[in-house]
Amino acid sequence: MTQPIRIGSRGSQLALWQANHIAAALRNAGHTVEIEIIRTTGDRMQQSDSGGPGPDIGGLPALAPLPDGKGIFIKEIEEALADGRIDLAVHSLKDLPTELDPRFMLAAIPPRVDARDAWVCERFWALHALPAGGRIGTTSPRRRAQLLALRPDAAFVEIRGNVDTRLRKLAAGECDALVLASAGLDRLGRAEWVHQRFPIDELCPAPGQGALALETRAAHYAVFAEPARDQAVRRAVAALDHADTRFSVEAERTVLAALGGGCQIPIGVHCAPLGDESSTFTWRIHAQVLAPDGEQIACVTTQAPAGVAAVSLGLQVAEDLKARGALDLLAAV
Numbered sequence: 001m002t003q004p005i006r007i008g009s010r011g012s013q014l015a016l017w018q019a020n021h022i023a024a025a026l027r028n029a030g031h032t033v034e035i036e037i038i039r040t041t042g043d044r045m046q047q048s049d050s051g052g053p054g055p056d057i058g059g060l061p062a063l064a065p066l067p068d069g070k071g072i073f074i075k076e077i078e079e080a081l082a083d084g085r086i087d088l089a090v091h092s093l094k095d096l097p098t099e100l101d102p103r104f105m106l107a108a109i110p111p112r113v114d115a116r117d118a119w120v121c122e123r124f125w126a127l128h129a130l131p132a133g134g135r136i137g138t139t140s141p142r143r144r145a146q147l148l149a150l151r152p153d154a155a156f157v158e159i160r161g162n163v164d165t166r167l168r169k170l171a172a173g174e175c176d177a178l179v180l181a182s183a184g185l186d187r188l189g190r191a192e193w194v195h196q197r198f199p200i201d202e203l204c205p206a207p208g209q210g211a212l213a214l215e216t217r218a219a220h221y222a223v224f225a226e227p228a229r230d231q232a233v234r235r236a237v238a239a240l241d242h243a244d245t246r247f248s249v250e251a252e253r254t255v256l257a258a259l260g261g262g263c264q265i266p267i268g269v270h271c272a273p274l275g276d277e278s279s280t281f282t283w284r285i286h287a288q289v290l291a292p293d294g295e296q297i298a299c300v301t302t303q304a305p306a307g308v309a310a311v312s313l314g315l316q317v318a319e320d321l322k323a324r325g326a327l328d329l330l331a332a333v
Helices: 013-028 042-048 076-085 143-151 161-173 182-187 227-237 243-258 312-325 327-332
Strands: 005-008 031-035 088-092 106-108 118-119 134-139 156-157 177-181 196-198 211-217 265-271 283-290 297-304
Touching: 005 013, 005 211, 013 031, 013 118, 013 161, 013 182, 013 211, 076 106, 076 211, 076 227, 088 297, 106 118, 106 227, 118 143, 118 182, 134 312, 143 265, 143 283, 161 177, 177 182, 182 196, 243 312, 265 312, 283 312, 283 327, 297 312, 297 327, 312 327
Parallel strands: 005 031, 005 088, 134 156, 134 177
Antiparallel strands: 088 211, 106 211, 118 177, 118 196, 265 283, 283 297
C-alpha cells in the first residue's frame, strides 16, 4: 500500500499500548502506519468518575450505566471506521459485543496473552490472606460473584477508571486489594503488586479476555470507492491472525451469545488448546454462570477433539449450562 494504514484507538495508556503493538507488527511487515486517537463515550464516563469534567451523555447522568456496557468503548471508533476516517480499529476483544455490526469484520485476532485475573495487593498476598470484611475494588459483576463464592465475607468497593487510576486509588487506601486482568497489567509493566493469578477454574475470565480484536470494514461494505485499499488493509491485517486464539474466543463468545449475556452479568468462559499431543482431545473449555451473591454456580468443564467447530462447541457448552440451571441464575440478575 502506498498510503498509511490508519489505526483508530482510544487514548488510554493500555489502548495506546495495544495500538502501537499492532502498528509495530504491521511496520515490521513493511507497511506504513498512523494512529489516530478517538475519545469514546466510555472514556468520558470514566473521566467523570475520576473527577474530570464528565458532561452528561445522551441525556443520562454522567455515571449512569448505558444500555450496552460494551458498546460505550467502541461506538465512536466504529463510526470513524464506517466513515472511512480510519482503516483499522484495535480493541480489547472483551469490549466487543458478541454480535458485530454487519458493516465490519474481525480481520485478525492475534495471539492471546495471559487471560487470568490477578490479585493486586501488597499487604495481603492472596485472597485467603485478606482479613474478614476486607475491601476488594472491582466494578465487574462476574468477579464480584466469583470472589464471593470463595470469600463470602469480602466487602466490595466500586473502583473505576483506567489501570493507573485504579492503582492510585488502591495506594490511597480506597480499597484493600484490586482484581484486574493480568493482560493489562503485564502489557503496561504494572504487575509489581501481583502476587496471585487466579486459576481458570476459580475465577473464570470474561470471554475474550487477554485477546485483541482487529476490526476492519467488511468486504461487502464500501463507504467510498476504494475497494482495492480496503482489500489491501484486510490482507495486511490477516497476516496477524492466530488460528488457536480465534477458535478459542469464538467458542467463548458463542457461549455468551447463546445465554444472552453481556458484561453486566456473572458469566465466565475460557477455551484453550490442551497442549497434550498424547491426548485424543485438542480443546478444553470451562464455563461458569453464578448467582450475584456467589452462592449458586452452574459450571461446565469439557474437552473437544480436533475438527470440532468453535460455534458448535460453544453452543453445546451453553446447552449444558442451561441444563444445570444457568438461565434461572441469569434471571435472578
